[in-house]
Amino acid sequence: MSPRSSRNASTGKPDIRTVASLARVSIATVSRTINGSSAVSEKLSKRVWKAIEQLNYFPNTHARSLVSGRSRILGIVVENITNPFFPELIASFEEIAVAHGYELLVSSGNIQNAAQIETIVRRMLERKVEGVAVLTFGSEESVLDQLVTHGIPLVLAEFEVNNPRVSTILIDYATGMREAVEHLVGLGHKKVAYLAGPHTLHSAETRLHCFESSTAACGLKIRREWIVDADHTLKGGEAGMQRLLQLEDRPTAVICSNDMTAIGVLHAAHLAQLRVPEELSVVGLDDIAFTEFTLPPLTTIGLARHDLARAAFDALRIQVEAGSQPGEFAPIQRSFEVSTALVVRQSTAAPKS
Amino acid sequence: MSPRSSRNASTGKPDIRTVASLARVSIATVSRTINGSSAVSEKLSKRVWKAIEQLNYFPNTHARSLVSGRSRILGIVVENITNPFFPELIASFEEIAVAHGYELLVSSGNIQNAAQIETIVRRMLERKVEGVAVLTFGSEESVLDQLVTHGIPLVLAEFEVNNPRVSTILIDYATGMREAVEHLVGLGHKKVAYLAGPHTLHSAETRLHCFESSTAACGLKIRREWIVDADHTLKGGEAGMQRLLQLEDRPTAVICSNDMTAIGVLHAAHLAQLRVPEELSVVGLDDIAFTEFTLPPLTTIGLARHDLARAAFDALRIQVEAGSQPGEFAPIQRSFEVSTALVVRQSTAAPKS
DNA sequence: ATGAAAGCGCTAACAT
DNA sequence: ATGTTAGCGCTTTCAT
Numbered sequence: 001m002s003p004r005s006s007r008n009a010s011t012g013k014p015d016i017r018t019v020a021s022l023a024r025v026s027i028a029t030v031s032r033t034i035n036g037s038s039a040v041s042e043k044l045s046k047r048v049w050k051a052i053e054q055l056n057y058f059p060n061t062h063a064r065s066l067v068s069g070r071s072r073i074l075g076i077v078v079e080n081i082t083n084p085f086f087p088e089l090i091a092s093f094e095e096i097a098v099a100h101g102y103e104l105l106v107s108s109g110n111i112q113n114a115a116q117i118e119t120i121v122r123r124m125l126e127r128k129v130e131g132v133a134v135l136t137f138g139s140e141e142s143v144l145d146q147l148v149t150h151g152i153p154l155v156l157a158e159f160e161v162n163n164p165r166v167s168t169i170l171i172d173y174a175t176g177m178r179e180a181v182e183h184l185v186g187l188g189h190k191k192v193a194y195l196a197g198p199h200t201l202h203s204a205e206t207r208l209h210c211f212e213s214s215t216a217a218c219g220l221k222i223r224r225e226w227i228v229d230a231d232h233t234l235k236g237g238e239a240g241m242q243r244l245l246q247l248e249d250r251p252t253a254v255i256c257s258n259d260m261t262a263i264g265v266l267h268a269a270h271l272a273q274l275r276v277p278e279e280l281s282v283v284g285l286d287d288i289a290f291t292e293f294t295l296p297p298l299t300t301i302g303l304a305r306h307d308l309a310r311a312a313f314d315a316l317r318i319q320v321e322a323g324s325q326p327g328e329f330a331p332i333q334r335s336f337e338v339s340t341a342l343v344v345r346q347s348t349a350a351p352k353s
Numbered sequence: 354m355s356p357r358s359s360r361n362a363s364t365g366k367p368d369i370r371t372v373a374s375l376a377r378v379s380i381a382t383v384s385r386t387i388n389g390s391s392a393v394s395e396k397l398s399k400r401v402w403k404a405i406e407q408l409n410y411f412p413n414t415h416a417r418s419l420v421s422g423r424s425r426i427l428g429i430v431v432e433n434i435t436n437p438f439f440p441e442l443i444a445s446f447e448e449i450a451v452a453h454g455y456e457l458l459v460s461s462g463n464i465q466n467a468a469q470i471e472t473i474v475r476r477m478l479e480r481k482v483e484g485v486a487v488l489t490f491g492s493e494e495s496v497l498d499q500l501v502t503h504g505i506p507l508v509l510a511e512f513e514v515n516n517p518r519v520s521t522i523l524i525d526y527a528t529g530m531r532e533a534v535e536h537l538v539g540l541g542h543k544k545v546a547y548l549a550g551p552h553t554l555h556s557a558e559t560r561l562h563c564f565e566s567s568t569a570a571c572g573l574k575i576r577r578e579w580i581v582d583a584d585h586t587l588k589g590g591e592a593g594m595q596r597l598l599q600l601e602d603r604p605t606a607v608i609c610s611n612d613m614t615a616i617g618v619l620h621a622a623h624l625a626q627l628r629v630p631e632e633l634s635v636v637g638l639d640d641i642a643f644t645e646f647t648l649p650p651l652t653t654i655g656l657a658r659h660d661l662a663r664a665a666f667d668a669l670r671i672q673v674e675a676g677s678q679p680g681e682f683a684p685i686q687r688s689f690e691v692s693t694a695l696v697v698r699q700s701t702a703a704p705k706s
Numbered sequence: 707a708t709g710a711a712a713g714c715g716c717t718a719a720c721a722t
Numbered sequence: 723a724t725g726t727t728a729g730c731g732c733t734t735t736c737a738t
Binding site: 058060062065066071081084086088091095098103105107108109119122123126127234264266267270289290292293294295 | 416440448451461647
Binding site for chain 3: 015017028032062065066067
């Protein structure tokens with residue numbers, strides 16, 4: 001018995017050699033069998049799998065990554081995990097990735113300064129992620145730059161970059177937003193306000209832009225002061241609504257850049273004794289689970305979270321696989337689209353008159 | 354120029370040899386410098402760090418893990434990421450772990466069947482996690498068993514296991530629950546109901562138990578039908594409240610096993626035209642961010658999330674470090690405690706009559 | 707204090 | 723179709 005196998009025998013941890021000797025084959029055959037490559041004969045394959053099962057063996061991913069250069073880890077960076085939209089998104093992404101044999105490296109902390117970005121990039125680089133989904137919905141170009149520089153495939157939401165390694169997911173906010181505006185107009189609203197998200201987020205800017213074009217298309221006149229800055233948080237929504245309440249010419253409906261903002265609005269309205277939807281209609285965006293349970297349940301523009309996660313994963317996988325192809329320079333799909341659609345609940349009604 | 358360095362030169366990726374040759378030292382010295390070990394002379398150390406910076410070098414964690422057997426990855430498994438309590442917990446844990454140079458392997462999917470548990474265990478084992486925080490707040494003994502069998506340090510909430518590799522975090526629900534009950538009694542409530550969590554969760558059982566002993570201590574008579582099963586979800590809370598509403602002798606206050614349940618109760622009360630807090634007082638547990646924005650803002654028993662994350666990390670770190678100590682069998686701290694405290698908002702008031 | 711050299715467990719040439 | 727062997731980038735004896 002060689003020193004190698006005696007070491008294994010003592011620790012109890014089977015390695016590829018343990019399997020090989022039990023199955024009476026070479027380690028190469030074990031490796032091939034596991035990786036399903038280059039037709040190992042049925043007979044040996046069976047012996048190998050039997051040995052694997054018998055030993056309860058599984059490969060050491062670190063050794064594997066080291067030699068193959070492939071970590072099978074995907075990074076995902078989101079902002080503000082206190083917005084339930086993101087956990088739901090991560091859960092979907094995780095499910096899909098794990099089903100395909102990938103592990104996730106999640107960065108969920110708030111990104112505020114350069115040092116934090118540096119940390120994220122470092123974590124991703126050190127663990128050798130094969131691709132990163134940047135679902136902060138905007139900004140943080142610096143994250144991108146660094147990662148792109150290192151040749152790591154990226155997928156971004158709502159932001160196109162002229163780089164073959166960077167894919168984009170376009171979210172069709174226009175459709176959902178148009179439905180929302182038409183819904184309000186159909187109810188008789190003429191004065192519609194908008195609580196915007198941070199200007200640093202591409203998605204927030206797109207959402208605002210869709211609001212403006214939808215209202216314009218409906219022939220609605222939106223006063224400047226009806227478009228108020230908020231920040232996608234509960235408190236921000238509350239504060240934004242309070243500013244709206246101070247206006248002479250008050251809107252009868254408010255569309256919010258996300259559901260968190262809308263929940264803040266509901267709160268502010270309640271404090272101001274303003275009844276929703278009788279005296280004020282409120283529309284959110286995202287359709288997080290909580291919207292069914294707000295008082296009243298929130299009408300909102302639903303974003304297909306699962307589709308978004310799926311698109312992000314697919315984008316990355318296509319990139320990763322293209323990278324290891326022989327014909328590396330064949331054009332690949334780099335643009336994906338996700339839909340939105342209005343979900344009518346009970347926070348919208350005809351204006352009082 | 355050797356074939357090695359020419360490869361590096363072409364890919365641009367510096368490795369330990371690149372650093373060594375630039376600093377004119379051996380790779381062993383580079384390794385020692387990076388790991389801060391066995392006093393490398395100031396002079397060489399400086400040269401090495403300079404080279405590292407100049408090359409923007411960082412070590413390959415896979416290679417490192419392979420040889421050292423230490424992955425610097427910690428697993429964390431939570432249930433039901435749609436409950437905002439868990440994302441907040443993960444974010445805290447991540448922040449602490451990353452600050453200490455650990456990476457996180459998160460499993461956030463719902464754990465429902467044996468296959469899913471198998472998957473989680475496999476993921477953890479394959480990536481060679483050094484410890485796992487099981488913050489599902491109960492059950493899933495099977496996860497534990499498998500991980501323990503493989504000698505992986507574990508930390509659990511509310512569940513003690515007689516194994517030197519398993520630590521426990523005890524949450525002092527008694528204090529917060531007593532405060533809540535006393536608060537209600539002080540307001541004049543005599544009929545207090547309880548919406549319980551799943552019986553499979555140790556934490557839910559502890560919470561229920563604390564409710565029972567607190568009310569007993571206050572001399573409250575709790576009718577059997579006032580203790581209703583729920584499941585820690587919004588819908589479950591709503592359904593539970595609806596059952597309470599059908600009772601002849603209705604309670605004037607409800608304490609819920611968690612905030613999600615309480616938000617469901619608020620919803621059910623609203624549907625039944627029951628005003629909170631005038632006609633019904635509601636108390637939650639966890640103090641998730643949303644509770645400030647429910648209508649009305651929710652009185653709840655706050656659980657020190659950050660302390661919990663901290664305790665979980667410390668427990669694991671102590672285990673990991675003890676494992677690599679020479680005196681491996683010295684006793685280590687295996688029990689931790691986290692506090693709870695009532696946060697009074699506006700969902701509680703004196704009963705009507 | 708520093709360096710040389712032996713692997714960590716695996717994959718991928720290369721041989722047969 | 724299967725086996726042999728040379729590393730992947732690093733840590734860690736063992737020399738010096």
